Amino acid sequence: MSVYVGNLSYEVTSEDLSDVFSEYGTIKRIHVPTDRETGRMRGFAFVEMEQESEEAAAIEALDGAEWMDRVIRVNPAKPRTDKPRYNRR
Incomplete structure (x- = not known):
């Protein structure tokens, strides 16, 4: 399982999340996904922890918490769906 962390400041680093x-x-x-064109952080991240109980504790404690002047969302990550990719011109 993985945890989705959303509504992050664009200044957040992997070290901050750690x-x-x-x-x-x-x-x-x-x-921490980044924009392909600008290299800028996209405002969300995924954190995978050793135990599901640890992830559940983090979700319980951090969802809706204020961090770096933002109210963050912390939820179980949804499985990635394969969307068709279109050639951009």
């Missing part, structure tokens, strides 16, 4: 989520358990992976 600092916050490590309070709830061992982090396996953090993915």
